[in-house]
Amino acid sequence: MTAPVPIITIDGPSGSGKGTIADQLAQTLGWHLLDSGALYRLLALAAQQRGITEPEQHRAELAKLAVSLPIEFRPDSSGNSKAWLDGVDVSGAIRQPQISGLASRVAAIPEVRTGLLQRQRGFLRLPGLVADGRDMGTVVFTEAPLKIFLTASAEERAKRRYKQLKAKGESVNIARLYREIEERDRRDRNRKVAPLRPAANAIVIDSTEMSIQKVLDEILSLHYKLDLSL
Ligand code: C5P
Numbered sequence: 001m002t003a004p005v006p007i008i009t010i011d012g013p014s015g016s017g018k019g020t021i022a023d024q025l026a027q028t029l030g031w032h033l034l035d036s037g038a039l040y041r042l043l044a045l046a047a048q049q050r051g052i053t054e055p056e057q058h059r060a061e062l063a064k065l066a067v068s069l070p071i072e073f074r075p076d077s078s079g080n081s082k083a084w085l086d087g088v089d090v091s092g093a094i095r096q097p098q099i100s101g102l103a104s105r106v107a108a109i110p111e112v113r114t115g116l117l118q119r120q121r122g123f124l125r126l127p128g129l130v131a132d133g134r135d136m137g138t139v140v141f142t143e144a145p146l147k148i149f150l151t152a153s154a155e156e157r158a159k160r161r162y163k164q165l166k167a168k169g170e171s172v173n174i175a176r177l178y179r180e181i182e183e184r185d186r187r188d189r190n191r192k193v194a195p196l197r198p199a200a201n202a203i204v205i206d207s208t209e210m211s212i213q214k215v216l217d218e219i220l221s222l223h224y225k226l227d228l229s230l
Helices: 018-029 036-049 055-068 097-108 112-120 138-141 154-167 174-190 212-229
Strands: 006-009 033-036 069-075 081-085 129-133 145-151 203-206
Touching: 006 069, 006 138, 006 212, 018 033, 018 212, 033 036, 036 055, 036 069, 036 081, 036 097, 036 112, 036 129, 055 097, 055 112, 097 174, 112 138, 112 212, 129 138, 138 145, 145 212, 154 174, 203 212
Parallel strands: 006 129, 006 145, 033 129, 145 203
Antiparallel strands: 069 081
């Protein structure tokens, strides 16, 4: 029998800091990283490129694409992970607000989620995996010994996204961003398959008043405590 690959799952709503925390955690531990949201975003971009604006009416086509889409994650010269679709670096394109909205509609289609399941599990490799998303602890990696549900107030999450987009030189309206985040979260929480919610054995961390370093330290200390007890 081979030893199981260690996994830490980090789920939570958009803007909770999951992406940054998962990335830094993976770097600190020297583990692999699965940004599962990027998979839904890549699929949304592929749908948009095919002229699909109403994903609900293209379920079978999208389910097929979920399995066959030529996706790659490659580090750039500074070591930052970049998302490639069909041989093109689309890291910037998949972060556009329009794609965020389309991704959450694509993600509500059960056949799409089934299509992406094996792809996501394929990221599980030694020495370990940090998996970031909405259903990492509840559906994709139910066996994970450490499951984190990261949250923050809606106002704080909108503020963080605003700063992120501003730093990239994009013109953004904070009130609109807040509405978009709320709408996306409502859809993610209320969908029938894999709704956003903490796993029964998840540890909930509210990061509203916490720095990135503080959240990271807390997760690392939970990880080391658990590691010692195994
Ligand atoms: O995490 P990110 O904001 O990049 O995810 C984009 C969208 O993809 C989310 O709003 C959600 O609808 C969907 N998603 C999901 N399950 C995941 C990760 C993301 O449904 N595990």
